[in-house]
Amino acid sequence: AQKITQTQPGMFVQEKEAVTLDCTYDTSDQSYGLFWYKQPSSGEMIFLIYQGSYDEQNATEGRYSLNFQKARKSANLVISASQLGDSAMYFCAMRPNTGGFKTIFGAGTRLFVKA
Amino acid sequence: DTGVSQDPRHKITKRGQNVTFRCDPISEHNRLYWYRQTLGQGPEFLTYFQNEAQLEKSRLLSDRFSAERPKGSFSTLEIQRTEQGDSAMYLCASSLAGFPGGNTIYFGEGSWLTVV
Numbered sequence: 001a002q003k004i005t006q007t008q009p010g011m012f013v014q015e016k017e018a019v020t021l022d023c024t025y026d027t028s029d030q031s032y033g034l035f036w037y038k039q040p041s042s043g044e045m046i047f048l049i050y051q052g053s054y055d056e057q058n059a060t061e062g063r064y065s066l067n068f069q070k071a072r073k074s075a076n077l078v079i080s081a082s083q084l085g086d087s088a089m090y091f092c093a094m095r096p097n098t099g100g101f102k103t104i105f106g107a108g109t110r111l112f113v114k115a
Numbered sequence: 116d117t118g119v120s121q122d123p124r125h126k127i128t129k130r131g132q133n134v135t136f137r138c139d140p141i142s143e144h145n146r147l148y149w150y151r152q153t154l155g156q157g158p159e160f161l162t163y164f165q166n167e168a169q170l171e172k173s174r175l176l177s178d179r180f181s182a183e184r185p186k187g188s189f190s191t192l193e194i195q196r197t198e199q200g201d202s203a204m205y206l207c208a209s210s211l212a213g214f215p216g217g218n219t220i221y222f223g224e225g226s227w228l229t230v231v
Contacts, residue, residue, distance in 0.1 A: 004157075035219065043204060045158070045222035091157050095220075102171065103148075103220055105157030 002027045004092050004106035012112045013082045020067070021077040021109045023092030029053075031097040034075040036066065039089040039108070048090075051075060053097075079111075087113045117141060119223035121207050127229045128197055135193045136226045140209030147190050148220060149182055150206040151175065158206055164190060165212065197230045204228070 003026040013019035025034065036048045051059040051066045059066045067076040075094075079086055089110050095103040120139045128134050140147050145166050150158035161180070163171040166187040176182075179197075184190040194201055204227050208220040 033219075037222070042224065043227070044224040045206060045208075047219055047221055050219050093157075102160045102163070102173075104160065107155070107157050 002029075002094065002096070002104055004094055004104055006092055006106035006109050008109045009107075010110045010112065012114060013079075014114050015084060016081055018078060018080045019082055019111065021079070021090050021092075021111065023075045023077065023106060025073050025075060025092070025094050027073075027094060027096065029096040029098065033095050033097065034066065034068065035093040035095070035103070036064070036075075036077045037091045037093060037105075038086075039091060041088070045091070049077070082113045084113050084115060087111060119207055119209050119221055121205075121223040121226045123226060124224065125227045125229075127231060130199060130230055131196055133193060133195045134197055134228060135191055136205050136207075136228075138190045138192070138207030138223060140189070140207070141221060143211065144209035144221075145187065145212050146210045146220075147184055148208040148210075149190070149192050150208065150222075152204045152206055152225070153202075161192075161205075194228075197228075199230045202228055202230045 005024045032053045034051045038046045049061045049064045051068045063080045065078045089108045091108045092106045122137045147164045149161040152158045162182050164184040167184050179195045182192045204225040206225045208222040210220040
């Protein structure tokens, strides 16, 4: 069975500092994609970053980077230079590239950025 | 606005009534997904369309739930005889077909349902 685990229900970070949000996953598929989404209080799920399981380089998108460790099945999100607007729920997600199109999500981590 | 749009954004209904949500995906996307999200949880997959064909349904989608995408563009999700346990946010998402574009799904702002 496929599963996403986010062990941090809530995290605090000081404005302008970096923060790491943890994500581990479980899958028997060899080819899959890993994603992070941000959900502010408005409810919209905002796509942040994507990492393919065969990508050798860690993905980066502006202040977001994905620390991908395939052997450990972890896909942690690093947010550099935190801003007040980063306060939101963050979800890690995974989708296999074969056998269906279901993207599964973790339970999320709520990030609070302090001024 | 060229993103995924959902309507209505909020719906309060009495138990036993039927409700329908509409989703308009990003125009060039041929894949469309419905998810349900309850408070404190991540989104749970409900169903998926490629063009007008419904290709996958979750066991979460009971007989009271039906989704359609008649012309391969917009989609509707209908819940019949609503129950209080149906209270949730219903998220629609869309993506391109093929790899790797089809890997990333883009969500709408969701439709909040409250059953009283």
